[in-house]
Amino acid sequence: MALKESTMLALGTSMPSFALPDVRTQKMISPEFFRERSVLLVMFICRHCPYVVHVQEELTLLEQDYQETELGVLGISSNDVTRHLTDAPPRLKEMAEQLGWKFPYCYDETQAVAKAFTAACTPDFFVFDRQRCLVYRGQLDESRPGNGKPVTGQDLREALDAVLAEQPVIRQQRPSAGCNIKWKLGNEPDYA
Numbered sequence: 001m002a003l004k005e006s007t008m009l010a011l012g013t014s015m016p017s018f019a020l021p022d023v024r025t026q027k028m029i030s031p032e033f034f035r036e037r038s039v040l041l042v043m044f045i046c047r048h049c050p051y052v053v054h055v056q057e058e059l060t061l062l063e064q065d066y067q068e069t070e071l072g073v074l075g076i077s078s079n080d081v082t083r084h085l086t087d088a089p090p091r092l093k094e095m096a097e098q099l100g101w102k103f104p105y106c107y108d109e110t111q112a113v114a115k116a117f118t119a120a121c122t123p124d125f126f127v128f129d130r131q132r133c134l135v136y137r138g139q140l141d142e143s144r145p146g147n148g149k150p151v152t153g154q155d156l157r158e159a160l161d162a163v164l165a166e167q168p169v170i171r172q173q174r175p176s177a178g179c180n181i182k183w184k185l186g187n188e189p190d191y192a
Contacts, residue, residue: 003144004121004180007191008137008173015040015132016116020076020106023089024096029074029104031132037072039163040132041156044114044124044181046077047095048086051178052122054145058153059123060099069164073103078114079122079182087182114181115189121178127159127169135163138173 019030034040043059045052063073075096079087089107096105108114117126127136136159143149155174162169183192 002180003177005175005177006124006137006139007118007120008175009118009126009134011134011137011171013134015042015126015128015134016113018108018113018116020108020113021089022104023077023093023107024105027104029106033104034072034074038070038130039160040072040074040128041160042074042076042117042126042128044078044117044119044122045075046079046084046087046122046179047091048079048084049122049179050145054143055123055140055151055153056095056099058140058151060101062153062157063101063103066160066164067102071160071164075101075103075105076108076113076119077105077122078108078111078119080111080184080187082184083182111181111184111187118189118191119181120191121176121180123178124176125156127156127163129163135159135169136173137176139176142174144177 019028081088129135140156141154143151159169
């Protein structure tokens with residue numbers, strides 16, 4: 001397991017536009033889908049990554065805990081499925097159903113959306129406010145596979161609570177860490 005950290009996209013960056021198919025419904029999901037939600041959490045995740053597997057139950061709890069709030073949640077997988085068949089849309093659909101996820105889980109086949117967000121690893125988290133400006137990017141919490149720290153979602157939850165309360169989000173944010181996104185050969189971004 002080679003550890004890759006997130007790029008820490010500049011705070012205040014506007015949310016990139018995108019339109020991706022949900023692996024369950026095939027419905028195209030874009031920022032407009034979340035127009036009734038004042039806060040949007042975008043997570044770059046996948047099925048095979050041990051760092052995602054380590055936190056996937058917390059992602060289920062997080063969605064449940066915030067379901068009565070103004071938070072919209074979106075999962076995106078951008079891995080090259082020719083190199084990782086377990087990240088193909090049918091397997092992502094199985095993952096979402098097994099974990100009881102209700103949020104859209106999309107597949108970024110061209111990897112253009114991952115590049116637009118400068119996503120670098122799985123998991124990689126981005127939180128956007130009402131104006132769809134980036135207010136948090138970084139880790140879920142300090143837990144990693146094998147480090148003995150419990151999975152709590154503390155860092156991400158603190159950011160979500162602040163932005164939902166229309167309060168400033170802490171400026172000292174720690175990068176997420178996990179497996180690098182599996183780029184298609186010749187499609188690697190400059191920041192990879």
